[in-house]
Amino acid sequence: MLTIIGCGNSNRxxxxxxxxxxxxxxxxxxxxxxxxxxxFDAGTAGMDVMFQARGSKALIIIDAxxxxxxxxxxxKVPGEELENIPQPxxxxxxxxxxxxxxxGKQIFKEQFPxxxxxxxxxxxxxxxxLELSPxxxxxxxxxxxxxxxxxxxxxx
Numbered sequence: 001m002l003t004i005i006g007c008g009n010s011n012r013x014x015x016x017x018x019x020x021x022x023x024x025x026x027x028x029x030x031x032x033x034x035x036x037x038x039x040f041d042a043g044t045a046g047m048d049v050m051f052q053a054r055g056s057k058a059l060i061i062i063d064a065x066x067x068x069x070x071x072x073x074x075x076k077v078p079g080e081e082l083e084n085i086p087q088p089x090x091x092x093x094x095x096x097x098x099x100x101x102x103x104g105k106q107i108f109k110e111q112f113p114x115x116x117x118x119x120x121x122x123x124x125x126x127x128x129x130l131e132l133s134p135x136x137x138x139x140x141x142x143x144x145x146x147x148x149x150x151x152x153x154x155x156x
Contacts, residue, residue: 009043061116076119
């Protein structure tokens with residue numbers, strides 16, 4: 001099973017890029033169904049990432065990034081490099097997907113995917129808004145194409 005999860009806030013411009021990529025991939029999945037591929041829009045719910053990834057062989061996460069790199073830059077990073085130990089908190093909103101990668105391995109052990117890839121797309125703006133900046137929109141198209149190729153290879 002391959003699980004693909006888009007993360008981000010749909011109301012904050014480029015922060016929505018992971019969600020938008022997931023939605024596009026869901027549309028592609030409807031016309032090109034693959035029985036062992038699941039695609040989710042997790043929004044900002046890190047806890048959802050942990051539970052949706054459970055039982056998968058491979059996991060792909062897509063999210064916006066803010067690192068002062070050129071807007072639209074795509075970083076493809078192994079998940080183990082981004083795992084982060086969650087800090088104690090009473091607010092589930094503080095539990096992000098990077099925490100889910102760490103906690104999922106601890107809680108679900110061999111039922112949590114070892115093969116994890118994270119696509120981070122450098123944001124140009126994170127202010128309130130519903131549109132992606134042009135650079136991030138182009139990067140979203142590129143990431144969609146890459147993931148569709150991975151989906152196709154996953155089934156060969």
